[in-house]
Amino acid sequence: xxxxxxxxxxxxxxxxxxxxxxxxxxxxxxKITSIIGPNGAGKTTFYNLLTGVLQPTGGSIWLRSGDxxxxxxxxxxxxxxxxxxxxSRSYQITNIFEGLTVRENVRVARIxxxxxxxxxxxxxxxxxxxxxxxxxxxxxxxxxxxxxxxCDTLSHGEKRxxxxxxxxxxxxxxxxxxxxxxxxxxxxxxxxxSLIRELDAxxxxxFVVTEHNxxxxxxxxxxxxxxxxxxxxxxxxxQDVLADERVTEAYLGxxxx
Amino acid sequence: xxATDTSSRVSRFRSAVAEGWTRxxxxxxxxxxxxxxxxxxxxxxxxxxxxxxxSLFALGFNLLYGYTGLLSFGHGLFYAGGAYGIAIVxxxxxxxxADIVGxxxxxxxxxxxxxxxxxxxxxxxxxxxGWLSVRxxxxxxxxxxxxxxxxxxxxxxxxxxxxxxxxxxVIVLLGTVDLGGTSLRIGGRRIYxxxxxxxxxxxxYGVWRIVNSPFGTICKAIRESPDRAxxxxxxxxxxxxxxxxxxxxVVGIAGVLRAGLASVASPGLTHWSTSAIAVIxxxxxxxxxxxxxxxGAFIFLYIRWAISRFPALEAYWELFFGALLIAVVxxxxxxxxxxxxxxxxxxxxxxxxxxPGGRENTVDPGEQASAASDHEDEPGNDxxxxxxxxxx
Numbered sequence: 039x040x041x042x043x044x045x046x047x048x049x050x051x052x053x054x055x056x057x058x059x060x061x062x063x064x065x066x067x068x069k070i071t072s073i074i075g076p077n078g079a080g081k082t083t084f085y086n087l088l089t090g091v092l093q094p095t096g097g098s099i100w101l102r103s104g105d106x107x108x109x110x111x112x113x114x115x116x117x118x119x120x121x122x123x124x125x126s127r128s129y130q131i132t133n134i135f136e137g138l139t140v141r142e143n144v145r146v147a148r149i150x151x152x153x154x155x156x157x158x159x160x161x162x163x164x165x166x167x168x169x170x171x172x173x174x175x176x177x178x179x180x181x182x183x184x185x186x187x188x189c190d191t192l193s194h195g196e197k198r199x200x201x202x203x204x205x206x207x208x209x210x211x212x213x214x215x216x217x218x219x220x221x222x223x224x225x226x227x228x229x230x231x232s233l234i235r236e237l238d239a240x241x242x243x244x245f246v247v248t249e250h251n252x253x254x255x256x257x258x259x260x261x262x263x264x265x266x267x268x269x270x271x272x273x274x275x276x277q278d279v280l281a282d283e284r285v286t287e288a289y290l291g292x293x294x295x
Numbered sequence: 296x297x298a299t300d301t302s303s304r305v306s307r308f309r310s311a312v313a314e315g316w317t318r319x320x321x322x323x324x325x326x327x328x329x330x331x332x333x334x335x336x337x338x339x340x341x342x343x344x345x346x347x348x349x350s351l352f353a354l355g356f357n358l359l360y361g362y363t364g365l366l367s368f369g370h371g372l373f374y375a376g377g378a379y380g381i382a383i384v385x386x387x388x389x390x391x392x393a394d395i396v397g398x399x400x401x402x403x404x405x406x407x408x409x410x411x412x413x414x415x416x417x418x419x420x421x422x423x424x425g426w427l428s429v430r431x432x433x434x435x436x437x438x439x440x441x442x443x444x445x446x447x448x449x450x451x452x453x454x455x456x457x458x459x460x461x462x463x464x465v466i467v468l469l470g471t472v473d474l475g476g477t478s479l480r481i482g483g484r485r486i487y488x489x490x491x492x493x494x495x496x497x498x499x500y501g502v503w504r505i506v507n508s509p510f511g512t513i514c515k516a517i518r519e520s521p522d523r524a525x526x527x528x529x530x531x532x533x534x535x536x537x538x539x540x541x542x543x544x545v546v547g548i549a550g551v552l553r554a555g556l557a558s559v560a561s562p563g564l565t566h567w568s569t570s571a572i573a574v575i576x577x578x579x580x581x582x583x584x585x586x587x588x589x590x591g592a593f594i595f596l597y598i599r600w601a602i603s604r605f606p607a608l609e610a611y612w613e614l615f616f617g618a619l620l621i622a623v624v625x626x627x628x629x630x631x632x633x634x635x636x637x638x639x640x641x642x643x644x645x646x647x648x649x650x651p652g653g654r655e656n657t658v659d660p661g662e663q664a665s666a667a668s669d670h671e672d673e674p675g676n677d678x679x680x681x682x683x684x685x686x687x
Binding site: 089091116117122126127129133134135136137138142143145146149150151154155156158159160161204205207208 | 505508509510511518522525526527528529531537
């Protein structure tokens, strides 16, 4: 067991409002961790802090970068620096390169990973090892059949899968999945859950998931962290957390349904 | 889903016709056409050269707009930069260069040095202007580039350094090359057409290579979603900056050619109305297609020419153009190239991608939205579902 992501007293304030309140958490590489909480609990802000989209008011963020054993301080890093350091994310509202094909989407991520983005002399499709890597990722995520389809013609479920393929293609140490089943029908949910399971088994990346669908959460998580009003309310195995009265109270007492 | 699924003879014939337009054949035909134009009447040669130069201007602009998603309203600054660069070299350094290389070929050498100076000047300007501009996006980017363009306009007119000759501009005299008895006037329409064609074809090939390189792939990703690109480890701001500089350099080359064609480098080149020509040509042609700027520039210049044949209408040519622009924006979101491809697909009755024009794979999001939402009958969806089922 190794810690791949750690926050120390992470804090974010918007004026008077404390969106994330001294959150200290360690994510281990041998578990799928879910971060849940009622609407307004600070999940999104927490994600935005981790990914460098927002700068914290206080505290620090540490990430396992590449093969290093020591954690790297990424508290003040820009989003692209966080990604380069080994943290990848998927979005709640699908955020992929809609105008490009599935294969091109993955190619973008591979070019970034290979560090060849400023190469304007070679052909984008000319590197055989990159193309083989793309193929592998497409196969892993079951996208091979639709590889050359423009993303804006894909179904919602397929787009969500491209979202995952993109995030994985940069070979992250930590993969933050923001609501992977958002907007999906039950069949698609079943598919994506089994995909997440497979990927977690096949890959080195450590999965961290936020999710509204409690069935999915209990199904895939080894550990659940509950955020409420910006702070950690409960932290433990799914059984323990769901049995916790404070958790039930936080959910029922909030505006969320 | 491929076209081979359909086995009817008609469709096979149609795809054979479509595949006949290979890139190679297209290239050969294009080269033949370019050679044939040298035999056209002088005015037509001039008009076609004008078309090539405006095309390159719009092509450079579109590297930033269509490929990276940044709408610049100040690319006239770099058009003018190239033009003034060569004009000032021709005016001030011509005699010196003639002393060094001899009078015979000095006009050609001066022209080439001037071109390089124009290009370098543009890059020097584009580095800081781009660095400041790419920090902003969308309308703010358009406004700051507009401001830089108009700043250039003011500086050229006020001429604080005594280089640009104010509102009159700098006259460009290209001179005559004398090679052992044969004399070639560089500014002559046919010679200048040949020079422009070679330059534009070479620059176009360069841009084509760039958009198909890893660099260009990242540009397209940034156009589609800058924050997604950043989340994959791409420094979007830096990449935009690099694209801005390359885009400006291409426009600078067009500016160099413009100076020789117009025989003057004038302040109007950096006025926003000149920057707008690149925008309009690109939008009319189709910003998402590599050759869109060419088609747009062709329509722009040849419609203007056609209207000018009717003196009664000439005063209103901008009105015609405005109407055309409205029609394109309203009905052809993918521009004329998009419209032509749609027409081709209708005529050939297919949807294959073996087209010769280096078409980009962007599809109009508006038209595809309905198809995307209706995903129950997507064949790909079913395939994926069964694949997953087998795996688990």
